[in-house]
Amino acid sequence: MGDLKKNVRFILDKSGRQKYKMLISVVSTVLSSIFGLAPYALIYKIVMLLTSGIGDVSRIKVYVYYTIIAIALNIIFTLLGLSFSHIAAFSILYEIRMKALNHLGKLNMGFFRKHTSGEIKKAIDEDVEKLELFIAHQIPDLAESIAIPIIIIVYLLILNWKLALTLFIPLILSFAMQTWIYRGYDAYMDDFNRIKTNLNSVIVQYIHGINLFKAFNLTAKSFKKYRDATEDYFNIWKRITHLTVPGYARGMVVIDSGLLFIIPIGGYMFLTNGLSLSSFVVFLLLSSVFLTSFQKLTELGANFAMLICGAENVRKIMETKPQDNFGEISMANTYGKIQFENVNFKYEDEYVLKNFSLNVEPNSTIALVGPSGSGKTTAGMLVGRFWDVDEGKILIDGKDIKEYKQESLMENTAFVFQDVFMLNDTVYNNILMGMDRTEEEVIEAAKKAQIHDFIMSLEDGYQTVVGENTGIKLSGGEKQRISIARAILKDVKIVVLDEVTSYSDIENEKKIQDALKNLLKNKTAIIIAHRLYTIKNVDKIVVLDEGRIVEQGKHEDLINRNGLYNRLWNIGMEG
Numbered sequence: 060m061g062d063l064k065k066n067v068r069f070i071l072d073k074s075g076r077q078k079y080k081m082l083i084s085v086v087s088t089v090l091s092s093i094f095g096l097a098p099y100a101l102i103y104k105i106v107m108l109l110t111s112g113i114g115d116v117s118r119i120k121v122y123v124y125y126t127i128i129a130i131a132l133n134i135i136f137t138l139l140g141l142s143f144s145h146i147a148a149f150s151i152l153y154e155i156r157m158k159a160l161n162h163l164g165k166l167n168m169g170f171f172r173k174h175t176s177g178e179i180k181k182a183i184d185e186d187v188e189k190l191e192l193f194i195a196h197q198i199p200d201l202a203e204s205i206a207i208p209i210i211i212i213v214y215l216l217i218l219n220w221k222l223a224l225t226l227f228i229p230l231i232l233s234f235a236m237q238t239w240i241y242r243g244y245d246a247y248m249d250d251f252n253r254i255k256t257n258l259n260s261v262i263v264q265y266i267h268g269i270n271l272f273k274a275f276n277l278t279a280k281s282f283k284k285y286r287d288a289t290e291d292y293f294n295i296w297k298r299i300t301h302l303t304v305p306g307y308a309r310g311m312v313v314i315d316s317g318l319l320f321i322i323p324i325g326g327y328m329f330l331t332n333g334l335s336l337s338s339f340v341v342f343l344l345l346s347s348v349f350l351t352s353f354q355k356l357t358e359l360g361a362n363f364a365m366l367i368c369g370a371e372n373v374r375k376i377m378e379t380k381p382q383d384n385f386g387e388i389s390m391a392n393t394y395g396k397i398q399f400e401n402v403n404f405k406y407e408d409e410y411v412l413k414n415f416s417l418n419v420e421p422n423s424t425i426a427l428v429g430p431s432g433s434g435k436t437t438a439g440m441l442v443g444r445f446w447d448v449d450e451g452k453i454l455i456d457g458k459d460i461k462e463y464k465q466e467s468l469m470e471n472t473a474f475v476f477q478d479v480f481m482l483n484d485t486v487y488n489n490i491l492m493g494m495d496r497t498e499e500e501v502i503e504a505a506k507k508a509q510i511h512d513f514i515m516s517l518e519d520g521y522q523t524v525v526g527e528n529t530g531i532k533l534s535g536g537e538k539q540r541i542s543i544a545r546a547i548l549k550d551v552k553i554v555v556l557d558e559v560t561s562y563s564d565i566e567n568e569k570k571i572q573d574a575l576k577n578l579l580k581n582k583t584a585i586i587i588a589h590r591l592y593t594i595k596n597v598d599k600i601v602v603l604d605e606g607r608i609v610e611q612g613k614h615e616d617l618i619n620r621n622g623l624y625n626r627l628w629n630i631g632m633e634g
């Protein structure tokens with residue numbers, strides 16, 4: 060179960076913030092447990108009256124009234140206990156989810172390479188949900204399972220301590236059996252956690268790539284990764300079941316067999332006048348309640364093990380160090396000069412940018428070109444600190460980008476990615492992206508991005524819902540123009556644009572080129588170019604090969620140089 064202490068501390072810390080609600084819940088549950096035992100006291104009193112020969116109906120009536128009141132109080136306190144535990148649980152869930160999502164936003168992109176979206180979803184969704192189950196239901200259950208046996212055993216010890224002590228025989232036997240059986244359970248839990256996380260990740264991959272899987276006729280059954288993951292999941296459950304069920308069942312039987320000890324020993328005591336009939340009856344009734352409370356505790360123990368594993372996943376996300384080396388400077392009235400100074404960068408072992416130095420003058424457009432994998436996209440992404448350089452510096456307006464506040468850097472740069480992500484929301488909100496802009500500004504941006512007419516042709520205009528999962532689907536070109544509209548609306552000095560590799564048709568292509576012209580007016584822009592004829596007229600073309608700049612200049616100069624650019628251009632023209 061990983062680092063048990065840390066995980067428990069994490070849960071306690073999260074629960075602790077709602078400690079007053081939790082306390083009310085626990086106290087209410089204990090009170091409801093006490094009142095829940097009232098019917099047993101009534102039986103005791105009635106048997107006592109009957110066996111003592113005093114058939115006093117009026118006293119019995121009083122006892123019945125007391126019992127009805129106790130039952131009513133039991134219901135009230137149960138409701139109170141559950142309500143408070145639920146309120147506390149949902150407040151904690153809300154807090155953890157908000158914090159976790161906030162935290163994810165601050166993590167370096169490297170985190171998302173190491174952890175799949177399935178893993179992250181499992182932690183924030185399922186594992187956090189387990190905390191709800193634990194706090195809302197199991198903490199009250201736990202309070203009850205501890206309070207009831209204590210109250211009962213104290214009562215029974217007072218009634219007859221010798222007989223009460225016999226109840227410990229099945230308890231000790233069952234405990235010994237289960238401890239022996241559950242040894243090694245922790246290791247199973249770690250395996251279980253790993254396998255469940257993998258299953259989640261494969262399912263999310265399958266759903267994301269469903270088009271591709273269909274195209275290759277890969278069903279869930281024939282997709283080996285999915286088959287393996289479900290098989291592993293099935294096997295781990297089989298192993299856990301084999302490990303726990305026989306021991307659990309035996310332990311439970313021993314607990315249930317408490318009466319086997321109470322009946323003969325109690326019966327003997329009764330016959331030898333060591334125990335009254337009323338006490339004997341109460342012993343018979345309460346010993347079952349006493350022992351079944353321990354059954355519940357065992358179940359809670361198993362659930363707790365699962366909870367701890369889940370808590371570990373959430374804790375690890377929350378404890379991943381955020382990208383916190385942002386500075387304090389705000390970027391006001393950006394001039395728009397970008398400089399790469401001897402930048403070296405690697406994702407893993409191999410450098411993908413090597414000694415990369417480049418000046419991008421304000422209000423100029425440069426294009427990064429080069430063979431696939433030469434590092435163009437990487438260079439563009441580094442400007443927004445999606446990753447941090449390993450060596451060297453990137454400067455904006457003469458200052459290292461690490462000196463700027465994160466919000467300030469993001470507020471002053473716009474990125475147009477190739478693969479455009481659409482929120483499941485209206486077209487309007489997809490352009491606005493939470494920015495503080497008026498409706499007129501949104502429409503103006505859409506017009507400049509050559510997407511306004513298309514939006515108006517939709518049944519609900521700007522209020523049409525689009526998205527990856529629901530709503531109408533947009534073509535690649537339409538999505539690209541919405542993404543350009545977002546950047547136009549953002550209206551910042553620095554634009555990094557990953558050019559789309561192919562357009563669906565000539566009309567779309569012309570619209571996108573017009574949209575880009577509007578976007579790049581008076582901006583400092585870096586275009587990651589795949590089709591060279593679209594960037595022929597930019598201020599400077601920078602040619603990359605295996606992470607190094609090998610040529611730079613204007614189109615004509617580069618063509619005349621007869622180097623890599625010339626070769627790439629000719630290949631492009633042939634295509």
Ligand SMILES: Nc1ncnc2c1ncn2[C@@H]1O[C@H](COP(=O)(O)OP(=O)(O)OP(=O)(O)O)[C@@H](O)[C@H]1O
Nearest residue numbers: 172406407411429430431432433434435436437438
């Ligand atoms: N997130 C990542 N993790 C690890 N390696 C990566 C990652 N992104 C890119 N790479 C690797 O870094 C190198 C440069 O990739 P990059 O995407 O910057 O090249 P590119 O010139 O933009 O390529 P393309 O024209 O095909 O888009 C490639 O070898 C690529 O495999």
